[in-house]
Structure formats: C-alpha cells, structure tokens
Amino acid sequence: MAKLWQVTKLIRSKNAGPFELTFDVIFKDHDTYEKVRDAKVISAEWFARTYRLTPEVVSVIHYDAASAIKITIPRPAISGDIDDTDVFGGQQYGPLVDLEVP
C-alpha cells in the first residue's frame, strides 16, 4: 500500500469563494489515478467520516483530463468570519496526505 502523497504531484485545499472549500488531489500518472478512482477510496462517505460531515454535503468529482479528484464541501464558517480558522482554506488537506491507496 502506498500513501496518497507518494502517488500525487499535489494535494491542496483552497476556498472556492468565501462559502465553499475545495480539495484537489492531482496524481502523478493516469494509471494510478484510475486505480485509486476505481477503488473508490476517496468517496463522499470516507471524506464525510474523516471530516466529521454528512456524505450529502460532499461532492466528489473525477477529472480525467488532469488525472485528478476534486472534493468540494460547504465551508463550516464563512471565510474570515469569527469562527473561521483558515481564511484562504489552504491548510485543510492534512487528513488526505497519509491516506493508504492501492
């Protein structure tokens, strides 16, 4: 088993506007991308469990053109609001880094 960071060129999180948070997992090669995609390791259910959400609010998109998986969720707090912890949304991807993938 490899860790997700070992098979990707980039794992990042970022605001998609002040009201949504988006995660990009961009793989080094298309074959590994397909393997991970088809094994459904990064599913709405897994993501919801890991980030303490309900699966219904998690959108998972497979983007073949860039060998990438994108996850988008509503921001738990509006960017920069009193409860917000990360104005740019840039440090929310930690739990993805060491995920074991086939």
Add this chain to the structure above:
Amino acid sequence: MNEIRIVSATGILGSGFREETLQRAMRLEPHFIGADSGSTDPGPHYLGSGETLFSDSAYKRDLRLILLAARAAKVPAIIGSACTSGSDSQLERLVGIAREIARKEKLSFKLAAIHSEQNKEYLKRKLGEGKITPLANAPEFDDQVIDRSAHIVGMAGIEPFVEALERGAEVVIAGRSSDTSIFSAMPVMRGLNPATVWHAAKILECGAACVVMRKYPDCMFATVRDDHFIVEPPNPEYRCDPASIASHNLYENSTPYELVEPSGVLNTFAAKYEALSERAVRVSGSTFTPAARYTIKLEGAELAGYQSILIGSVRDPIILRQFDSWLAGLTRAAQDRIAAVFGADIEGKYRLDVRVFGRNATMGVLESETAIGHEVGLLFQVTADTQQRATALIKSVSHIAVHYPVPEWTGLITSIAYPYSPAEIARGPSYRFNMNHVVEPASPLEMFSIDYQRVG
C-alpha cells in the same frame, strides 16, 4: 485568420512579474494587456474596510510597466477588481495611481473607470421584485443585511468592458469584475467563439499559475482563435503541458467542468488539451451555453465587531494531562470575572472564543484528531461592539488565564507563557462576508456606471 493575442501581466496586480517577460510578450504583438487586481481570498477585511491587499508602491510598480508597454504598443490595458475588492474608493485609488504614473511618464490616454459598488436602495427594490436569488451555501438575506453592509459590489461581466472599449478607452480600470471578463471582453467583442474565449480567459486570469512549476509570479500569453487557443509562457524558464493547463480548471473552483459567468456557462467537459511543443498547449472543444437570465453576483461585507486577542502557550504536563477541564474552568472563570467587573448585562454583548493550537486551531470542527503534544498554543479572542470594550474584557481574561490553578499544585501558579508585553493585542474591526447572491438587472450595464477621463 481572426485571432486575438493576449498577455496576462500577472495573477494579481501588485504581486509582480518580470519586466523582461513583459517585454518578450510585447514582441509577440498582443492586442491588449490584461491584469486582475482583486480577490476575495484574503477575506472580508478589504471589502469591509476599503484597505488594499498590497501597498501603493507595489501597485505602482506593476501598473507602471503595464501602462508603459501598452502605450508604446498602442494597445489597451485592462485592469479588473481594482485594489482587492473593487469598491468605489479602491477604484479611485488605482485610477489615482494610474494618473500619477501618466504624469511622471508623460503618457496620455483615454481612461474608463467602471464602477461596481452598488446602491442600497436599488438592491432593496430588486429584492422586493424577487430579482435577487441565493447561490450555494448562502446566508440569510434581507433589507437589514443590505443596510448593515459596509460595502456591496457587483461582479461585472464583459459588457461594461466592451462598452468602454467600443467608446475608445485605451486604459480600462474596473471595480469588481469577474477575473475572466478582463480577458474575454475584447475577443468576444471581435466575434470570436465565446467557448474558446472564456476557456482561454480562465487559463490566463492567474498569470503564470498554469505553468508546470511556478517559482515566482509572472506573465502568461495566449493566442485565441475561433475554434482553439494556444497558451505558451513568454518566460523561457517556464513551460506548460496539457496536464498543467487542464489542472488549472481545478483552481479555486467548485468543479473543473463549469465556469459560471453573468452571460452564460463555460463547460470544459469535452475539452482537448494537446502539446504543441515542449512549452505550448493547444486547447479546443469546450462549449458555452448562454444564460437563460443574465445575473450579476453580489459581494458584501458587514462589521462583525471589534476584536482584542491574547496569545500564549502551555508546557506543564500536569496542566496538559487535564487540558480540557482546565481550559473549560478557565473560560468559565473568565466569564464570571467579566460579569463581576462589567455587570450582568454585559452578557450577550461580547463573545469569548479560544483557539487551541496543537489540537484543532487549523481545522476547527472538521478535525477528528484529538491528541495533543508536549505543548499547546492558546489564542483567546474577544469580539465586542467597540474596540474599547473588547480590550477592557480581554484584560480580565488575561489575568484569569495566567494564574488559573490545577489541583495538583499548591500555591499560586503561572499557567501560561505570554510572548508579549502587553499580552493583549487590539485587532481592530472584524468584518464578515454577508451575501452569496445574484441579481437579475434589467440590462447588463444597469449596475455599472462608467466614467471617461482624459489623462495626460
């Protein structure tokens, strides 16, 4: 062949680009130079307060090179989302900087300033007519939200830019506008396929962000034709490949397949990305569906309160072993002390929040890891209706926190390390983005007035 060549000076005006890269790009004879100057990324402070993300000096440095290059080549310079949020005062600031550059450099041009700040009575009328509707995850919206807003801007589409260019503007500086409109206006005006144009604009809007390895901010160049565009970095140290261009659709976007603009939706599902060389990529195949109703996205910010904060850390293993109960007790004691000093009616006039670094300060409610390490950082934060009150309250928190006991130690302990004297820091006003809605104007220009000025 009908083609428009475009140079994007940088991802955000004020962040910089290399002078020699712009010169190299100008030798490719672009039809205009575009640059975005705004973002909501750094948060609501800039729209709320009117401050700018970069210094005037940083804007001047970038804008000077753009204006010199554009005037020498006699092509338009198009800048969007002036000075971070594109409110009227920020637009005036960037227009002022442009005038100062023109004076010093003896440039003369016709300038168009596009105003994006919105009239509150107009918005209330639109709301009453049912012409304002929410987008994903939008907060509640009513007349009070409009009244409470420090500033509200509309995100312009291409239409005000096209209007300004058709009236002969040589320099266009806009308030809030979609990043892509800056680059789409002229090619759409010249009749190129909007699908190709909007896709090219999405790639260009972040400057050199679409290269394989971006080491520093720089310019980007695209040649847009009817059925395809070619993107190639003008900096010889940079290269694009099909994956780097396709990946850019992911950036700051909830889906890589769709880009919603006032006039329609770009769909990149069927797009083809082909390497033309080691450095250039040819893109084709996207589609554009005109919108059934033309809409303008609103951005607003209101004052959430004034804040004072306190930063400290804890290293004692005895405290850390009972950290949760210690912190809960401390917080209660601080609230009791505040009530004792300021009276029971202070309740509800302030908020005390604590961020625990080393536990969940980064991810908050999304964090599932619960263990803490050999030390934790603490950030106490008071939010109140005035700065004076916020600072008065944090002083009480500060004294309670620094001596809050644990049962194991007998005698007075000093339980937090404060790195500063004074420990308390006044943070000033804190703003909140308060809308994620679109308006349906009667016409694309209704929400944007344009001033024309002769400069130089």
